[in-house]
Amino acid sequence: MLDVTPVLDRLDRSLDDSLERLFGLLAIPSISTDPAYASECRKAAEWLVKDLRSIGFEASVRETQGHPMVVAHHDGEGPHVLFYGHYDVQPVDPLNLWDTDPFQPAVKEVEPGRKAITARGASDDKGQLMTFVEACRAYKAVHGKLPCRVTILFEGEEESGSPSLKPFMEANADELKADFALVCDTTMWDRETPAICVGLRGLVGEEVTVRAADRDLHSGFFGGLAANPIRILSRALADLHDENGRVTIPGFYDGVEETPEAILQSWNALGCDAEALLQPIGLSQPAGEKDRTALELIWARPTAEFNGVSGGYTGEGFKTVIPAEAHAKISFRLVHRQDPAKIREAFRAFVRARIPADCSVEFHPHGGSPAIQLSYDSPLVRRAQAALTDEWQRDAVAVAMGGSIPIVGDFQNLLGMDSLLVGFGLADDRIHSPNEKYELSSFHRGQRSWARILSALANGKDE
């Protein structure tokens, strides 16, 4: 058992050195979407390999069809963890809105007593991934070894859709498989409150085309006689929710669990109610299922949302047409054990039952991924939560996320691993925008947090 206290001391003393290293990485313009920066992406990968080797990792640049991966291994006594991050960054346009060069990193005072690192990629994701690397470095410096067996996977295509990730994981499954994954690409709840993401909603997308007559019709002649596909589609869409906001598709809620009371209470304690979430976007009334809190609605309940609808004449003025067809794009967010394939089929049957015999409907699938859900009281979550609480002196909150993070599904499906999502970004870090920043406290206490989490995971104490 490796004592974490001297490791934390070491991290405090070496902050300036760790900043200098991060600046070296941030100075490389590794923009993955722009082919002109391909060699810069490779340079970032090589930089990381060199740095990881310097602290004893067996590290290498690994080729893909696109930008290379970095894979590194280090032995250790405790459980085997796979740490994931990405070294590529977003483009920097519009450049004129940056206060300083996006690839000349600096530390600035953002308000009295608060400093931040400014550069493209400071928060997303170079600053974040280096918190973990620095924690490993400190362990090596103090104890000469790591408390866990660690595999590292850094990709260089996260900002351009990760086309190489899945094939790479499939081709190297044995090498990458660990007990669980650690993903550092998310945010804290707020500046003082650490968070662990334990749930990600799944997604089923469907594109629906309802067809009636074989041509557009004049509504003067045919109105009241011929089927109107907008009417048929509107009826089907309207029928999808009941008056309490519940989705009415038979079997839709199969596999949905009620959120434990203790978790609901911890969410309520965050003080983030519907008003707090809706007021900034000009709304005030929760539109989902009745008698659920706002955070429960977006974190722990499934939904049916209409993302697009079109049909007939939509330009300026008016045309009295009965269109031949109408379209809708609909997506379902899934939770817990809802089955994407079953939901898709049940939805299609629901719509088909509302199509008159002389009309037709066509479906096109988009996406289809189940929800990711860690048990709130899994040892993994409890240990990480305790470590974060120790570091930040605030209860680390187990949150969920409304959207999907594909990598987490891939870890689950291809490598059979749960993922622990812990990050130290803040909502106002301006990732993807000019003047991206990463708070100095995120960088420093992020390092300390990973040192504590690795210790907690290695020591195996559940409380």
Added chain:
Amino acid sequence: MLDVTPVLDRLDRSLDDSLERLFGLLAIPSISTDPAYASECRKAAEWLVKDLRSIGFEASVRETQGHPMVVAHHDGEGPHVLFYGHYDVQPVDPLNLWDTDPFQPAVKEVEPGRKAITARGASDDKGQLMTFVEACRAYKAVHGKLPCRVTILFEGEEESGSPSLKPFMEANADELKADFALVCDTTMWDRETPAICVGLRGLVGEEVTVRAADRDLHSGFFGGLAANPIRILSRALADLHDENGRVTIPGFYDGVEETPEAILQSWNALGCDAEALLQPIGLSQPAGEKDRTALELIWARPTAEFNGVSGGYTGEGFKTVIPAEAHAKISFRLVHRQDPAKIREAFRAFVRARIPADCSVEFHPHGGSPAIQLSYDSPLVRRAQAALTDEWQRDAVAVAMGGSIPIVGDFQNLLGMDSLLVGFGLADDRIHSPNEKYELSSFHRGQRSWARILSALANGKDE
């Protein structure tokens, strides 16, 4: 009382002469939408004035902001009728699809024993308006006078939206006001069956915009919490019809009358059922109110139709957006005494009642005209019907039309006149398309029909 028999004989004998006159008018390319043809429009107006003067009308070209009107007067013993037609024609593109020059009229055999006049404007509307002029000419030749007092109004902008018509009617109301109007711009029921149009549905158009959040939202983060304007709009649209196809807006059916049983029977006798109307457009099931015949649905029942709908992402692929707004274009066809203003307000109240408190809705009006409905047993209709039945030896059918003809509303509103719509075009005349034609029998028996109608109106016998 002027005997009609010698007038009919005269029309039979003078058919070749009347054709020659019509060819003279058809040869003038009076395309109203193209400014390059403005002088040709004037030429057509002058041609008509000259021709009407030659048979004793006091006729003149009357200036407007656009193409001129032709107004002509002739005294007579009987009731005062205003005859309306238009001398302008549609453009001829694509010219290469015409078998002959559109302004070199010809008579061709369309099938053994059936001949037709081919030219742009042959059916719409030069051939039709000349049927009336030739009937007047024959009366003058045989009797030296007309059986009715006749005012003629020919416009030259019907194919370009009639911008000058309403101001001209307002400025010359005293001069144009008659006992009723005769409009010759419609079709027969079929080649053998004459028709009188006694009803035209009115129209109320509404454009609806539902607004929710003040920006587009990510459905992963806000799905299930924030209002979705497509969902709100779909619900409002779906609620507009009940399960029997009736419109559910309170008061919508105020002023709607049941069609007399005898009229329904005469429509049934036409043998034009839902299958006959829907099969050509690829449908088979009437989609309107239950337990109504197809012709009743399109001629005598009001409707709510959805002409366009849009919102959110409608391009290729998928975006998991909750849009800020959604739009629909909706039109109501009105019958009998339904009040357009009341329908519009009732619709808006209906939609507003379905908008959550934190969302908003905006309406834009398009059009707003009441239905036109002659009483099926008005003396005007009965006399014209009897005259047509005499001529064609088939019961003339009193039909209605699903769409609007604005001039008829203007006659009613501005001049307080009912209109009798009688025409001899056929559904396959290809008006507005290449190879427009007007059957020789339409031209010949149309002249005879007007001779009989004028006689019937003058003689005042109701049966």
